Amino acid sequence: LAGHLAELHARRRAATRQDAAPRSSVLGTTEAAETPLRRARMEALGCRVRALGDRRIAEIYLAHADAAMVLVLRRQWEGDDDGAALARRRIATSTLAGLAAGSVVTESAVRSASRTVRLATGRVSRTDVSPSRGDWDALPPSLKVTDLAVLGRELDALPLRLVRPRVEAELVRAVAVAGIESIAYAPGDQRLDAVIADRAGNLATVSATHAAAAPGRLDALAAVLAGEEGELSFVSGIVGRAGAGAGAGAGVGVVIEPIGLAAGGRVIVPDLRPATGGTLTPTWDDEPDPPLTAALTHARALLAEAAHHGLSHLPPTYDARLDAAEHRLTALGLHRVAATVTAFAAARTAGSAEASERTWVDAYLRLDAALELS
Structure with a gap:
């Protein structure tokens, strides 16, 4: 939630800068909502299965060589089935396993602006799936x-x-x-x-x-x-x-x-694949995050609390924890990042709601960028 809130502000700021990239690349205003693919051949690159509450979500990644992009076919089901059980679920004329490891030729695909794809169903729709040999050398250089x-x-x-x-x-x-x-x-x-x-x-x-x-x-x-x-x-x-x-x-x-x-x-x-029950042999001990990464992650999580609870409903210990996070960042030499956290803490002390919101965005964006570049 905090990341999405900060991203809205980041995109608005980027789109209004004089030296900004084209607004369409920041705001996404020139893509058609949906594009029918009259006849498409796609190579499956695999699948990711994840849980969201009591739902299971499968995302199949399909390389569309003609468009030089990877599309995502997403399906979700209620229940607690794992990946091996979901592999047998039917999708169009195949199964999840077949699509995730196959070569797909379809006349019924529709691509969205965000590069998801759906397969239309009906008597005139046709989708053929055959096993892939994994010959990915034929993919375009961008993929x-x-x-x-x-x-x-x-x-x-x-x-x-x-x-x-x-x-x-x-x-x-x-x-x-x-x-x-x-x-x-x-x-x-x-x-x-x-x-x-x-x-x-x-x-x-x-x-x-x-x-x-x-x-x-x-x-x-x-x-x-x-x-x-x-x-x-x-x-x-x-x-x-x-x-x-x-x-x-x-x-x-x-x-x-x-x-x-x-x-x-x-x-x-x-x-x-089903679990085989094999034992993976530990080959190295778990290592904690390095100090710089740990400090940035901790400070960003602390700022996220403000988005989750609301600036007016933070616990009494929040300001002390914020101060400790700022000192930790300063000690590691991250002075610019620490300064944005200090500005947020000062705005909270001054009681200005508008300044608190603005400085929160500044601090969160700085922390997120530092983590991405670290």
């Missing part, structure tokens, strides 16, 4: 990564998330794998990390965390990394920059949250 150093530079050049276009699967890529350098499991975080290399020797970390809605995720990933499913050629996932303290990949610039794997001439979707 395929063969040089991790180039990907790192692309990530560095991105505008801040708060003012980028809000599109689904913005950072989903298929990353070519030339070798696996190391595999590590952190039992406390229930996280599996693997350092992979491209053909030039550049490194990235594939990092997956256990989820109750996808209990087979780590088992399936571990099996593929161990070579049990054939030679791994690609890993698809959400790419980003690895902050300090990224476990086994600490110091590795790119981190990949996997959604699919191309191995042994097929596509493997970890979230849709």
Whole structure:
């Protein structure tokens, strides 16, 4: 909630600056709400399953090569089924598992401005799904990564998330794998990390965390990394920059949250695999967040309380905790960030509602940007 509130202000500010990027890239005013795809061929890159209360949400990622973009087909169901059970659910003429690991040819797809896609149903609608061989070499360069150093530079050049276009699967890529350098499991975080290399020797970390809605995720990933499913050629996932303290990949610039794997001439979707009951061997101890990341995260969470409770309904201890957070940021040398927190605290003390709101936005945006760039 706090992030969405701050983003509204960030976009308004960005759109009114004289040196701003085109307003359409900040406010999203030039895209058609929906675009029919007359005949589309799409390659599935995998699926993510997550829980939201008593609902299960599956997001299938489909690479549309002609448009050079990844689209998201989303379905949700009531109940507590996990990914393996959901894999058998019917979607259009196939199943969730079939779509998430298939090649799709459809005459009934409709794409939204946010890059979600829906498949129309009816007697004249036609959608064919066949198993994919994971031949992602044929994907356009904008969706395929063969040089991790180039990907790192692309990530560095991105505008801040708060003012980028809000599109689904913005950072989903298929990353070519030339070798696996190391595999590590952190039992406390229930996280599996693997350092992979491209053909030039550049490194990235594939990092997956256990989820109750996808209990087979780590088992399936571990099996593929161990070579049990054939030679791994690609890993698809959400790419980003690895902050300090990224476990086994600490110091590795790119981190990949996997959604699919191309191995042994097929596509493997970890979230849709059943748990095998295998034991992952701990290979390193859980490490706490580094001081800088911990201080920024703590201060942002503290500011989020103001959005959750309301400025007039914060607990009596709030101002003391805010002061402690400011001192912690100052001690770490984050003086500009600390100054925005101080300004918010001063506005609260002065009792000005308008100033409190303005300085809260300033502080939250500064903290969020610092965390994104750290």
